[in-house]
Amino acid sequence: MISPAEERLLEPYFAGREASEITKRRAERISAETGICLRKVEWFAIKKGFAPRRYLRNLGTFSYAGQLKLLESTVVLVGLGGLGGQLVEQLGRVGVGEIIAAEPDVFDETNLNRQLLSNEANLGKEKTYEAKERLEKINKAVEFTGFCCRLNELPDEVWEKADLVFDCLDNIDDRLVLAQKCSALNCPLVHGAIAGWYGEVGVVWPGSEMLEKHYQGQHEGLEKELGTPPFTAAVAANLMGAKGCQILMGKHQSEQSTIHFFDLLEDDWENIQL
Amino acid sequence: MMVVNVKLMSMFAKYLKNYPDGRVDVEDGTTVCGLAEMLGLPLKLVRIITVNGKQEYLDKVLFDGDLLYIFPPAIGGG
Numbered sequence: 001m002i003s004p005a006e007e008r009l010l011e012p013y014f015a016g017r018e019a020s021e022i023t024k025r026r027a028e029r030i031s032a033e034t035g036i037c038l039r040k041v042e043w044f045a046i047k048k049g050f051a052p053r054r055y056l057r058n059l060g061t062f063s064y065a066g067q068l069k070l071l072e073s074t075v076v077l078v079g080l081g082g083l084g085g086q087l088v089e090q091l092g093r094v095g096v097g098e099i100i101a102a103e104p105d106v107f108d109e110t111n112l113n114r115q116l117l118s119n120e121a122n123l124g125k126e127k128t129y130e131a132k133e134r135l136e137k138i139n140k141a142v143e144f145t146g147f148c149c150r151l152n153e154l155p156d157e158v159w160e161k162a163d164l165v166f167d168c169l170d171n172i173d174d175r176l177v178l179a180q181k182c183s184a185l186n187c188p189l190v191h192g193a194i195a196g197w198y199g200e201v202g203v204v205w206p207g208s209e210m211l212e213k214h215y216q217g218q219h220e221g222l223e224k225e226l227g228t229p230p231f232t233a234a235v236a237a238n239l240m241g242a243k244g245c246q247i248l249m250g251k252h253q254s255e256q257s258t259i260h261f262f263d264l265l266e267d268d269w270e271n272i273q274l
Numbered sequence: 275m276m277v278v279n280v281k282l283m284s285m286f287a288k289y290l291k292n293y294p295d296g297r298v299d300v301e302d303g304t305t306v307c308g309l310a311e312m313l314g315l316p317l318k319l320v321r322i323i324t325v326n327g328k329q330e331y332l333d334k335v336l337f338d339g340d341l342l343y344i345f346p347p348a349i350g351g352g
Contacts, residue, residue, distance in 0.1 A: 079351050083351045084351070167351070169351050170349065170351045171349060175349075193348040193349050193350060193351055194350045195284060195346070195347075195349065195350055196284060196285065197284065198285070200345075214321060214322065214347075225285070259322070261283060261322075261345055263284055266287060268281065268283065270324070270345075272322060272327075273329075274329060
């Protein structure tokens with residue numbers, strides 16, 4: 001995560017001090033004085049037993065070791081709509097070190113009911129631009145790169161960096177292309193989809209062909225008929241975030257590909273292993 | 275005759291409106307496909323089927339007391 005030279009620069013800020021909390025202001029000052037990015041400063045502080053105050057309410061849940069793994073991680077978000085926009089917020093607050101997103105669209109009025117990054121003032125603006133703005137407001141330590149492009153236009157070096165990929169797409173054909181890509185890269189994929197009150201979230205391990213089995217040659221879903229309300233998008237996205245962080249921290253229960261279905265109208269939750 | 279406990283998720287729920295407790299009487303030897311057709315489900319939209327928590331397919335023969343789930347697809351992410 002950091003070079004020996006960077007370690008030598010950072011060490012004096014922590015050596016001989018009793019491990020304690022570290023404020024955002026102090027981390028930013030260390031970053032400015034050393035020229036080392038905030039992500040690495042936070043990482044080094046935690047390594048030395050100092051708790052960045054911004055992650056204080058994470059640490060009880062994740063432990064210092066878990067928070068370090070999150071800061072070390074690179075995730076790729078494919079799609080910044082109802083699911084991807086919520087995930088930007090969650091992953092940014094949680095402190096995932098690097099987020100790379102692909103989304104070709106700009107915001108329009110039909111996004112306002114559910115897409116967290118959309119608002120009345122940014123209609124017509126690129127979703128990737130707004131994601132970057134949002135992350136700079138909530139956590140400057142997170143490195144973000146947005147590509148205003150489709151899935152198949154993302155450069156190879158993005159895929160090579162990915163520890164985990166989130167499928168926040170809106171059509172089956174692209175979802176299957178993404179699943180094959182992740183399988184070839186041996187990279188786990190967190191899938192999410194919604195239709196009305198109903199949604200599904202799946203963890204797809206490489207080689208499982210879970211999405212191929214799931215969609216079985218189908219090309220159309222139900223969301224145009226049933227709509228995409230905000231709470232279904234939020235439930236699915238937050239479940240995706242929880243599953244994703246578990247995988248990044250090595251806390252996920254098993255490598256069996258599982259799909260979680262929920263129906264918020266019927267209060268029904270089902271988990272199926274595929 | 276036997277009784278199968280049926281749960282239809284999301285848009286499929288309306289096909290169970292005549293069975294508010296989800297208990298459906300069927301002939302012995304009925305398959306998932308037979309039961310789905312009896313309820314009027316659009317078979318081309320049937321995606322995942324589970325019987326007693328295990329994934330099954332349309333040709334699965336049902337038994338008395340089985341718990342059957344049928345899931346439609348969801349695609350939206352936007």
